[in-house]
Amino acid sequence: MRYYTNVSDLGDLQAALTEALEVKKHRYDYQHLGKNKTALLIFFNNSLRTRLSTQKAAQNLGMNTIVLDVNAGAWKLETERGVVMDGDKAEHLLEAIPVMGCYADIIGVRSFARFESKKDDYEEKILSQFIKYSGKPVFSMECATGHPLQAFADIITIEEHKEVKRPKVVMSWAPHPGRLPQAVPNSFAQFAVAAGYEVVITHPHGYELDPRFTAGATIEYDQMKAFEGADFVYGKNWSAFQDEFYGKNLEKDFPGQFNEDWRSWTIGARQMAVTNYAHFMHCLPVRRNMIVTDDVIEGPRSLVIPEAANREISAETVIKRMLEDLD
Amino acid sequence: MRYYTNVSDLGDLQAALTEALEVKKHRYDYQHLGKNKTALLIFFNNSLRTRLSTQKAAQNLGMNTIVLDVNAGAWKLETERGVVMDGDKAEHLLEAIPVMGCYADIIGVRSFARFESKKDDYEEKILSQFIKYSGKPVFSMECATGHPLQAFADIITIEEHKEVKRPKVVMSWAPHPGRLPQAVPNSFAQFAVAAGYEVVITHPHGYELDPRFTAGATIEYDQMKAFEGADFVYGKNWSAFQDEFYGKNLEKDFPGQFNEDWRSWTIGARQMAVTNYAHFMHCLPVRRNMIVTDDVIEGPRSLVIPEAANREISAETVIKRMLEDLD
Amino acid sequence: MRYYTNVSDLGDLQAALTEALEVKKHRYDYQHLGKNKTALLIFFNNSLRTRLSTQKAAQNLGMNTIVLDVNAGAWKLETERGVVMDGDKAEHLLEAIPVMGCYADIIGVRSFARFESKKDDYEEKILSQFIKYSGKPVFSMECATGHPLQAFADIITIEEHKEVKRPKVVMSWAPHPGRLPQAVPNSFAQFAVAAGYEVVITHPHGYELDPRFTAGATIEYDQMKAFEGADFVYGKNWSAFQDEFYGKNLEKDFPGQFNEDWRSWTIGARQMAVTNYAHFMHCLPVRRNMIVTDDVIEGPRSLVIPEAANREISAETVIKRMLEDLD
Numbered sequence: 001m002r003y004y005t006n007v008s009d010l011g012d013l014q015a016a017l018t019e020a021l022e023v024k025k026h027r028y029d030y031q032h033l034g035k036n037k038t039a040l041l042i043f044f045n046n047s048l049r050t051r052l053s054t055q056k057a058a059q060n061l062g063m064n065t066i067v068l069d070v071n072a073g074a075w076k077l078e079t080e081r082g083v084v085m086d087g088d089k090a091e092h093l094l095e096a097i098p099v100m101g102c103y104a105d106i107i108g109v110r111s112f113a114r115f116e117s118k119k120d121d122y123e124e125k126i127l128s129q130f131i132k133y134s135g136k137p138v139f140s141m142e143c144a145t146g147h148p149l150q151a152f153a154d155i156i157t158i159e160e161h162k163e164v165k166r167p168k169v170v171m172s173w174a175p176h177p178g179r180l181p182q183a184v185p186n187s188f189a190q191f192a193v194a195a196g197y198e199v200v201i202t203h204p205h206g207y208e209l210d211p212r213f214t215a216g217a218t219i220e221y222d223q224m225k226a227f228e229g230a231d232f233v234y235g236k237n238w239s240a241f242q243d244e245f246y247g248k249n250l251e252k253d254f255p256g257q258f259n260e261d262w263r264s265w266t267i268g269a270r271q272m273a274v275t276n277y278a279h280f281m282h283c284l285p286v287r288r289n290m291i292v293t294d295d296v297i298e299g300p301r302s303l304v305i306p307e308a309a310n311r312e313i314s315a316e317t318v319i320k321r322m323l324e325d326l327d
Numbered sequence: 328m329r330y331y332t333n334v335s336d337l338g339d340l341q342a343a344l345t346e347a348l349e350v351k352k353h354r355y356d357y358q359h360l361g362k363n364k365t366a367l368l369i370f371f372n373n374s375l376r377t378r379l380s381t382q383k384a385a386q387n388l389g390m391n392t393i394v395l396d397v398n399a400g401a402w403k404l405e406t407e408r409g410v411v412m413d414g415d416k417a418e419h420l421l422e423a424i425p426v427m428g429c430y431a432d433i434i435g436v437r438s439f440a441r442f443e444s445k446k447d448d449y450e451e452k453i454l455s456q457f458i459k460y461s462g463k464p465v466f467s468m469e470c471a472t473g474h475p476l477q478a479f480a481d482i483i484t485i486e487e488h489k490e491v492k493r494p495k496v497v498m499s500w501a502p503h504p505g506r507l508p509q510a511v512p513n514s515f516a517q518f519a520v521a522a523g524y525e526v527v528i529t530h531p532h533g534y535e536l537d538p539r540f541t542a543g544a545t546i547e548y549d550q551m552k553a554f555e556g557a558d559f560v561y562g563k564n565w566s567a568f569q570d571e572f573y574g575k576n577l578e579k580d581f582p583g584q585f586n587e588d589w590r591s592w593t594i595g596a597r598q599m600a601v602t603n604y605a606h607f608m609h610c611l612p613v614r615r616n617m618i619v620t621d622d623v624i625e626g627p628r629s630l631v632i633p634e635a636a637n638r639e640i641s642a643e644t645v646i647k648r649m650l651e652d653l654d
Numbered sequence: 655m656r657y658y659t660n661v662s663d664l665g666d667l668q669a670a671l672t673e674a675l676e677v678k679k680h681r682y683d684y685q686h687l688g689k690n691k692t693a694l695l696i697f698f699n700n701s702l703r704t705r706l707s708t709q710k711a712a713q714n715l716g717m718n719t720i721v722l723d724v725n726a727g728a729w730k731l732e733t734e735r736g737v738v739m740d741g742d743k744a745e746h747l748l749e750a751i752p753v754m755g756c757y758a759d760i761i762g763v764r765s766f767a768r769f770e771s772k773k774d775d776y777e778e779k780i781l782s783q784f785i786k787y788s789g790k791p792v793f794s795m796e797c798a799t800g801h802p803l804q805a806f807a808d809i810i811t812i813e814e815h816k817e818v819k820r821p822k823v824v825m826s827w828a829p830h831p832g833r834l835p836q837a838v839p840n841s842f843a844q845f846a847v848a849a850g851y852e853v854v855i856t857h858p859h860g861y862e863l864d865p866r867f868t869a870g871a872t873i874e875y876d877q878m879k880a881f882e883g884a885d886f887v888y889g890k891n892w893s894a895f896q897d898e899f900y901g902k903n904l905e906k907d908f909p910g911q912f913n914e915d916w917r918s919w920t921i922g923a924r925q926m927a928v929t930n931y932a933h934f935m936h937c938l939p940v941r942r943n944m945i946v947t948d949d950v951i952e953g954p955r956s957l958v959i960p961e962a963a964n965r966e967i968s969a970e971t972v973i974k975r976m977l978e979d980l981d
Contacts, residue, residue, distance in 0.1 A: 028363045036682045038710060048423070052393060052430040056365060059391040064713040066706060084943040086831040091939035095951075095958060096702070099938060102963040103706040177413045284426060285418035289411040297422075304422060309429040355690045375750070379720060379757040383692060386718040504740040611753060612745035616738040624749075631749060636756040 001321040003131055004139035005124070006148060007187070007194045013155075017195075020156050020310075020317040027316060031062030033323040038064045040104035041141065044111040044126065049284060049308055050141045050149070054108055057315035061323065066103070079125070093129055101134035106322050113144040113181040115239075115247030121145060122210070137322045142183055145210075150283050151187035152314035155195050157307045158232055161279055166198060167231035168276070172223060173203035174291040175262045176237035179249050184283050185238045186213035192234075193217055202226035204260045206250050209241050223265060230275040235267045235282045235291045268293040272301075279303050328648040330458055331466035332451070333475060334514070334521045340482075344522075347483050347637075347644040354643060358389030360650040365391045367431035368468065371438040371453065376611060376635055377468045377476070381435055384642035388650065393430070406452070420456055428461035433649050440471040440508040442566075442574030448472065449537070464649045469510055472537075477610050478514035479641035482522050484634045485559055488606055493525060494558035495603070499550060500530030501618040502589045503564035506576045511610050512565045513540035520544055529553035531587045533577050536568050550592060557602040559630075562594045562609050562618045595620040606630050655975040657785055658793035659778070660802060661841070661848045667809075671849075674810050674964075674971040681970060685716030687977040692718045694758035695795065698765040698780065703938060703962055704795045704803070708762055711969035715977065720757070733779070747783055755788035760976050767798040767835040769893075769901030775799060776864070791976045796837055799864075804937050805841035806968035809849050811961045812886055815933055820852060821885035822930070826877060827857030828945040829916045830891035833903050838937050839892050840867035846888075847871055856880035858914045860904050863895050877919060884929040889921045889936045889945045922947040933957050 003009055010016040023030075039058035043051065051067065058065045077096055078089040085092065100107065111126040121144040130138045140148055158167065169192050171185060185201075186209060192199045193216035200218045201209070208219070220226040227233065240248045248254070251262045266289065272278060279301045280292065286304065288294055297304060330336055337343040350357075366385035370378065378394065385392045404423055405416040412419065427434065438453040448471040457465045467475055485494065496519050498512060512528075513536060519526045520543035527545045528536070535546070547553040554560065567575045575581070578589045593616065599605060606628045607619065613631065615621055624631060657663055664670040677684075693712035697705065705721065712719045731750055732743040739746065754761065765780040775798040784792045794802055812821065823846050825839060839855075840863060846853045847870035854872045855863070862873070874880040881887065894902045902908070905916045920943065926932060933955045934946065940958065942948055951958060 036714070038713065040706070048395075048418075049426055052367070052395065052427065055393050056391075056430045059365065060363070064710075066709050068702075068706065078942070081948055082943070085941035086944055090941070091702075092942050095938050095940060098959045099703055099962040100706065102959065103710045103966060284422050286422060287412035287417070288405070288419050289409070290413055294408055305425045305429065308426040312430060375722075375745075376753055379694070379722065379754065382720050383718075383757045386692065387690070611749050613749060614739035614744070615732070615746050616736070617740055621735055632752045632756065635753040639757060 001318065001325055002137050004148060004318045004322070005127060005143070005146060007151070007191050010152070013194050016317065017156060017159050020152070020313050021159070023317050023320060024313045027060045027313070030320055033320060034058070034062035037105040037323060037326070038066060038103065039106050039108065039319065040066050040068065040100060041108045042068045042070060042100065042110070044070050047110055047141070049311055050110060053308070053311035054141060054149070054315045056312050057319055060312070060316050061319055063319070094133065097130055097133040098135060101136045104136055105326060106319060107134055107136050107138045108141045109138060109143065110141040111143050113183065113247070115179065118243065118246045137326070139318055139322065144181065145183055146187040147183040147283070148187050149311060149314045149318065150184055151191035152318070153310035154188055154234070154281060154283070154307055155191045156310045156313060157281070157303055158195070158197070160306070161303060162231065164231060166196060168200065168229055169197040169232045169234065170200045170202060170226050170230040171234040171236060172226065172265070172267060173207050174235045174237055174265050174267055175251065176249070176287055176290055177252070179239045179247055180237050182209055182238045182241055185209055185236050188234055188236070189214045189217050200226045204258070204262070204265065206240055206242070206245060206258055207238065209238070223271060224274060227271045228274050230278045233267065233272070233275060233278045233280050235280065237291060266290060266293065268296055272296055277301065281307060284308055328645065328652055329464050331475060331645045331649070332454060332470070332473060334478070334518050337479070340521050343479070343644065344483060344486050347479070347640050348486070350644050350647060351640045354387045357647055360647060361385065361389035364432040364650060364653070365393060365430065366433050366435065366646065367427060368392060368394045368435045369397060369427065369437065370395065371397050374437055374468070376638055377437060380635070380638035381468060381476070381642045383639050384646055387639070387643050388646055390646070421460065424457055424460040425462060428463045431463055432653060433646060434461055434463050434465045435468045436465060436470065437468040438470050440510065440574070442506065445570065445573045464653070466645055466649065471508065472510055473514040474510040474610070475514050476638060476641045476645065477511055478518035479645070480637035481515055481561070481608060481610070481634055482518045483637045483640060484608070484630055485522070485524070487633070488630060489558065491558060493523060495527065495556055496524040496559045496561065497527045497529060497553050497557040498561040498563060499553065499592070499594060500534050501562045501564055501592050501594055502578065503576070503614055503617055504579070506566045506574055507564050509536055509565045509568055512536055512563050515561060515563070516541045516544050527553045531585070531589070531592065533567055533569065533572060533585055534565065536565070550598060551601060554598045555601050557605045560594065560599070560602060560605045560607050562607065564618060593617060593620065594623060596622060599623055604628065608634060611635055655972065655979055656791050658802060658972045658976070659781060659797070659800060661805070661845050664806070667848050670806070670971065671810060671813050674806070674967050675813070677971050677974060678967045681714045681967070684974055687974060688712065688716035691759040691977060691980070692720060692757065693760050693762065693973065694720050694722065694754060695762040696722045696724060696754065696764070698724050701764055701795070703965055704764060707962070707965035708795060708803070708969045710966050711973055714966070714970050715973055717973070748787065751784055751787040752789060755790045758790055759980060760973060761788055761790050761792045762795045763792060763797065764795040765797050767837065767901070769833065772897065772900045791980070793972055793976065798835065799837055800841040801837040801937070802841050803965060803968045803972065804838055805845035806972070807964035808842055808888070808935060808937070808961055809845045810964045810967060811935070811957055812849070812851070814960070815957060816885065818885060820850060822854065822883055823851040823886045823888065824854045824856060824880050824884040825888040825890060826880065826919070826921060827861050828889045828891055828919050828921055829905065830903070830941055830944055831906070833893045833901055834891050836863060836892045836895055839863055839890050842888060842890070843868045843871050854880045858912070858916070858919065860894055860896070860899060860912055861892065863892070877925060878928060881925045882928050884932045887921065887926070887929060887932045887934050889934065891945060920944060920947065922950060926950055931955065935961060938962055
């Protein structure tokens with residue numbers, strides 16, 4: 001595997017899931033692959049789970065790891081060719097990225113959507129430049145439009161806990177005080193459909209996601225109807241994708257303009273009651289009593305900690321494949 | 328050993344000291360214990376000695392180490408259950424701590440007293456939640472009320488330098504421009520008494536420490552009298568513990584209200600002259616000519632650098648014991 | 655090797671270059687030297703290439719690495735003896751440096767010129783104190799007056815690409831919007847002369863460098879004349895060295911006072927046309943279209959990425975020699 005930005009990079013998803021469960025049982029058995037190899041993990045944005053789990057995964061594989069925190073304020077990169085660089089940008093990405101490639105065997109990149117330009121975000125301007133110019137294998141540690149290590153970990157978790165062959169998996173929008181990217185819901189939708197589950201996505205009008213990511217899922221605007229008979233419920237907030245509202249929090253940014261009882265979407269006992277004793281899932285960090293009530297997230301069917309634990313496994317499986325395919 | 332927050336966690340202190348001196352001679356001989364084990368070192372506050380010495384200790388033991396700097400401003404944790412998290416706190420500790428536990432075999436925590444609530448500080452609100460929720464062995468890298476790795480290193484240093492079986496050890500308050508925690512004096516008092524030394528604590532009226540930590544030591548308000556015949560002098564500043572002055576610098580916060588010549592407490596040739604050619608000790612960082620004069624700290628009896636060097640040994644001994652007791 | 659601050663620390667430069675090329679071919683073959691040894695890399699200033707390449711070099715050698723970012727604002731060091739430390743400086747370097755030395759086998763230091771005092775800068779106040787007080791081998795990762803790992807990497811790169819035995823190497827000043835140190839041009843001049851090249855330095859009047867570093871090079875104020883027949887062109891900006899202008903950008907700080915067309919110094923096709931199809935070199939980060947045009951830096955003769963890649967090799971060669979000479 002040369003790049004990992006998308007479910008399709010895994011090839012046969014069932015084979016990848018089988019391999020991941022094998023890695024989980026034998027996580028220190030592949031250190032011959034990582035010997036004298038360096039993983040460079042580049043963070044343009046903050047991170048807790050990704051930082052820890054990806055370092056752990058690379059170290060499990062016997063790699064050296066170097067973590068680089070790029071403070072966007074202190075180290076501005078010029079991205080346009082032809083500019084006279086007499087301003088505040090000290091380095092051009094056309095130098096910075098190949099230089100980083102010099103010292104790494106495999107590169108992980110975290111770079112959130114900036115919500116300045118939908119086009120830039122959805123073209124994955126930063127990630128694609130690393131792929132183009134670093135000369136090394138590159139994997140996404142959450143970029144503008146996807147979080148494929150999270151989604152892979154989520155599907156591993158569903159496989160470990162599902163009680164029927166083809167579970168009903170419901171991803172539900174829920175309220176949040178901020179403006180969150182669409183990366184996690186995009187990737188989860190895509191992975192869940194690829195895994196062959198019955199996938200239903202529910203959200204208020206105005207929060208439709210990019211159909212390129214939700215193809216194969218059913219969109220249901222009635223949250224209670226969506227939850228009926230669900231085996232897994234994935235709670236998540238995201239901001240609007242539609243051009244006219246891109247990156248907006250419709251409740252906060254357009255007060256009173258949408259005829260919606262936003263806070264009724266918080267996932268609690270009322271919604272869970274109509275499910276098939278569903279497991280609750282979330283990628284974390286989670287706003288309690290906005291996304292989900294204390295009772296549900298602390299309940300016996302909550303999978304939020306197992307999902308986080310599987311981040312180590314999804315990362316190790318991806319990096320292992322990259323190491324196997326190094327020249 | 329499952330937790331390390333206190334001298335009592337070491338069990339027989341003499342045995343622990345013997346083990347520490349053995350570790351010091353053979354510091355790279357225990358790497359089978361740390362192979363494929365990860366130490367996660369979490370800093371809620373700044374650190375120099377602790378950061379370096381604890382990383383070194385874990386690496387001596389063959390462990391992988393991951394350092395996490397929690398910027399209290401950027402990554403605020405909600406601690407109360409039932410709150411609707413629509414403010415500035417992005418994650419609840421009930422998720423954050425078990426997640427960190429997922430990726431670690433052993434966790435070190437640094438979290439200073441905040442001086443907002445004496446009850447919160449003395450209940451070790453942060454440290455105790457890591458112990459309760461992380462699912463992993465936890466050790467203190469200085470928390471609100473204690474600094475047991477420092478105190479253990481200090482006692483190792485005394486054992487290496489004592490010239491009589493039961494030395495007289497004097498811990499003296501000294502002036503400082505800030506408001507310092509009681510963590511270091513609390514732990515040093517407790518360890519020195521546990522080690523069987525003759526322990527005298529001297530400080531101005533108003534700077535009495537928590538008697539649960541100083542039990543077994545003699546309190547002497549006359550600094551010169553306290554120093555008479557001392558074999559070791561431990562200089563240290565701390566803020567007030569008494570409820571009405573908790574966390575205060577009495578000189579700065581109550582100017583003129585205490586009938587005390589604060590600056591006379593700076594440890595210099597005058598006080599050292601009445602000792603038994605005492606060694607001078609301090610945990611560092613130290614304010615020269617506030618806590619101690621240049622001459623004393625640079626003199627032939629100063630142990631401040633050997634104390635710092637023994638931080639590697641106290642940390643290695645504690646982590647070694649934790650590794651030995653892992654499931 | 656005990657210290658590395660200067661070309662003379664390498665002894666016979668030809669032997670060092672031969673060794674470096676050997677290290678490049680066998681970079682993982684010296685791990686017996688680094689086993690159970692710790693490299694402490696201390697950054698008083700930001701760094702991208704140095705941070706990554708030096709960590710990589712130490713890890714190639716099997717060492718443990720600890721990176722310490724000293725935030726100059728948060729952790730102020732007192733440097734004068736005799737001061738009553740009742741201000742904002744929490745620790746004296748006379749303690750901080752030996753403490754850092756306790757936990758390291760080899761120490762790297764990055765500390766830029768501050769331009770507050772030419773005397774302090776050119777006496778290398780920070781670096782020299784690490785050499786004096788740490789008790790450990792110390793190497794410069796760019797200090798006030800030199801960047802010897804960069805210059806060593808540059809000379810390795812020239813050796814790999816030169817087509818004549820004694821190439822003509824031209825170092826040219828070029829414009830920049832900031833106030834840059836003289837460290838890189840000082841070291842490059844010194845190394846290039848020591849390597850036996852024909853060295854020409856060209857810059858506008860007012861930008862004369864310290865003659866202790868440029869001894870053996872020819873100074874030519876006419877840039878076009880300097881470039882004639884050059885085999886290698888090294889572009890670089892630096893601020894003024896002369897006492898009356900020390901650390902100044904003459905274009906910005908004295909507008910109109912110098913009769914100079916500053917922007918004509920940007921290295922482009924016009925200058926390169928008179929060379930012997932010269933290679934272009936720069937230490938990076940580079941301001942495009944200030945220092946050099948897009949066409950030249952992206953052209954087939956640009957060596958900026960190979961120079962960066964050789965930073966790993968120069969660092970590994972230096973650290974290898976230090977490891978060989980440890981007690």
